Amino acid sequence: MxxxxxxxxxxxxxxxxxxxxxxxxxxxxxxxxxxxxGKAYLDFFPGWGVGSVGHCHPKVMQGIxxxxxxxxxxxxxYYHPFQARLAEELVRWSFPGKVFFANSGAEANEGAxxxxxxxxxxxxxxxIITFQNAFHGRTLATLAATGQKKYQDGFLPMPEGFxxxxxxxxxxxRSALNDKTAAVMLELIQGxxxxxxxxxxxxxxxxxxxxxRKLLLIVDEVQTGIGRTGSMFCYxxxxxxxxxxxxxxxxxxxxxxxxxxxxxxxxxLLTPGMHASTFGGGPVVCKASLGVFKAIRQDKxxxxxxxxxxxxxxxxxxxxxxxPLIKDVRGMGLMLGFELNLPGRQLVEKCLERGLLINCTHExxxxxxxxxxxxxxxxxxxxxxIEQSLKECS
Ligand SMILES: Cc1ncc(COP(=O)(O)O)c(C=O)c1O
Numbered sequence: 001m002x003x004x005x006x007x008x009x010x011x012x013x014x015x016x017x018x019x020x021x022x023x024x025x026x027x028x029x030x031x032x033x034x035x036x037x038g039k040a041y042l043d044f045f046p047g048w049g050v051g052s053v054g055h056c057h058p059k060v061m062q063g064i065x066x067x068x069x070x071x072x073x074x075x076x077x078y079y080h081p082f083q084a085r086l087a088e089e090l091v092r093w094s095f096p097g098k099v100f101f102a103n104s105g106a107e108a109n110e111g112a113x114x115x116x117x118x119x120x121x122x123x124x125x126x127x128i129i130t131f132q133n134a135f136h137g138r139t140l141a142t143l144a145a146t147g148q149k150k151y152q153d154g155f156l157p158m159p160e161g162f163x164x165x166x167x168x169x170x171x172x173x174r175s176a177l178n179d180k181t182a183a184v185m186l187e188l189i190q191g192x193x194x195x196x197x198x199x200x201x202x203x204x205x206x207x208x209x210x211x212x213r214k215l216l217l218i219v220d221e222v223q224t225g226i227g228r229t230g231s232m233f234c235y236x237x238x239x240x241x242x243x244x245x246x247x248x249x250x251x252x253x254x255x256x257x258x259x260x261x262x263x264x265x266x267x268x269l270l271t272p273g274m275h276a277s278t279f280g281g282g283p284v285v286c287k288a289s290l291g292v293f294k295a296i297r298q299d300k301x302x303x304x305x306x307x308x309x310x311x312x313x314x315x316x317x318x319x320x321x322x323x324p325l326i327k328d329v330r331g332m333g334l335m336l337g338f339e340l341n342l343p344g345r346q347l348v349e350k351c352l353e354r355g356l357l358i359n360c361t362h363e364x365x366x367x368x369x370x371x372x373x374x375x376x377x378x379x380x381x382x383x384x385x386i387e388q389s390l391k392e393c394s
Contacts, residue, residue, distance in 0.1 A: 003036055004392040021352065025178040028055025031371050033357070036190055041352075044370045044382050045359040049191065049223045052250035053295045054371035063291035067284045074283060076276065080197040085108040088371035089293050090261055093232045095241045098267035102262045104130035105222035105248035106137025110273060112185070112218045113141050114242045115262055117161075118269045119216055120182025122326035127180040128218075131167040133193030133362075136185065145185055148193075167193075168202045177209065183216035183243075184209075194362035195288055195330050195337045196369035200238055203298065216243040216266065222258075226250035227296050227372050229333035230306035237332065253295070256286040257281070288306025312368070312379050323390050327364075334374065337367040342393065350389035356382055 001009070006024055018177055024036040033041045041284065046055060053060060067082070074080050086100040093292060102108050113128065120126050128145065130136070136145040143151055144158040154278075163181075164380050165172040167190065184206055190196040210217040219242035224234035226247065231237050232243060243266060248258035258280075296302060313336055318325040320338065328339040340347065344360030359367040370378070 010254045011092045017368045023352070030057075031374055039189045039355065041199050041355045041357050042378060042381055042385075043357045044368050045357050046102060046369070046371055047249070047254065047370035048359070049228070049249040049254075049369055050254055052226050052228060052372050053292055053299075053301065054373060055254070057291065057295050059254055059295040060255075060291035060300070062123075062214075062287050063289075064255070064284055067287040071283050073279070075278065076280065080283045082283050082290060083281040084267060086281070086289050089290065090247075090259060091102045092347050093293075094245060094261055095263065097261045097263045098236040100262070100270070100275065100277075101286075102258035102277045103256045103279050104137070104143060104258045105143045105220075105246065106258075107277060107280075108246035108248050108260045109136045109145065109185075109218075109220060110245050111260040111270075112220075112262075113145065114175050114275055115244060115260070115266065115270055116185075116216050116218060118184035118274070119266055125180050125182035126162060127163055127178070127182060129163050129165060129173065129181060129184045129335040131186060131190075132164055133167060133190050134164075134185075134187055134220075135190065135192035137222075138362075148323075158246055165197055165323075168199050170202055170205045173202075173206060174209070177213065181213070181215055181384055183218055185218040185220060187220045187224070188238065189224050189229070189335055191331060191335070191367070192361055194339070194365045195335070195367060197330060197332060198238075203238045203240060210243070218244040218246065220246050222246055222248045224293065224335060227302050227305055227333075228335050228369065230302055230309055231333075232302065234332070251289050251292065253288050253292040257285045292355070296372065299373055302375070305372040308370075308374055308376065308379060309336065311376060312336055312383075315379065315383050319390075321389060323387070325390055325393060331368075334372060335363055335367075335369055340364045340366065341394075346393045347386070347389055350392055351385050354385045354386040356389075358382075358386070366369065 005285040025033050033043050100111050130145045136142040141159050144162045147164040163176050165176045188198045219235050242260045246260050250256050316329045326338050344366050348360045
């Protein structure tokens, strides 16, 4: 198919739900992508957070290749070895709990919302506190949890039972609590919402209140999980443990998977027939995900993430000193970015022309989330392109 035919086919046959960049990608390896014309790109936003181990990591590919020749799918009323092994891996890295496997972040969060409702139902509680500028997904319940008007417009009414308060605001959080509150749902770094990092005091206070009032703390690690911030899960940077953690994106190394991990004390509240997902935790995705953990461990990616994250952040701060267009630099590990004084779209386009993929969220915030095994020389290349491109922005 020629490029024009592919664009035309999308236009004719695919729902226009995405703002699309007119590039057709055909190959990926590590932090590089190649388009249909053979042009190479340095990918500093691989798969919107999916690509923690880079494109087509050999350990992920090996897991998939091994499995497709044996058994592609088996439903959840039977057993297979790799769902068991992946659940063990998740629990070993996180906290004593049990796992429910799904296919996406929104689905993992739906599961968490249902588990919180089931937990609260015993005492007539159902409300979940979420935070302004959150993003938890696009299903109706997760849109309600997300709470942002721009995503909800046209889809009202939203399901009830969510109360939103301002982020990093302990007083607002405390005043939102009532006798219907069952849980709190939190991103420790709001990715879509503009790379806003939760303060330690705020998170510790939420954990304290949840303990005191026996509320569930749900931490949405769909974007921050699987090594992104230098710890396997971001909550580990705060010295707390959630009651429920949700994962997706990087968990499958590019294969679609979502997971909810819940503490043992509450995990068995969901009994047979209450919740399900046909494809959740199938053998191929589980093998891919086991490959992700193997890659992170054997290639020492957490250590690299911390080291490169520090280097990258320092360099971004230096760039801020020399560029009046940069207002603020923020983030943790390799979930970094900067806020501009002007809309970021122009910068994204200029970087694309020079062969660098980055992202702009919340209109003015540039998000940089390279693979955890990124090298110093690739970070330097990225910075050089950003610096050159910034000079052309106005
Ligand atoms: C924090 C967070 N939660 C949930 C989601 C939804 O994930 P998915 O698109 O896989 O449904 C996202 C997606 O960007 C996210 O960043």
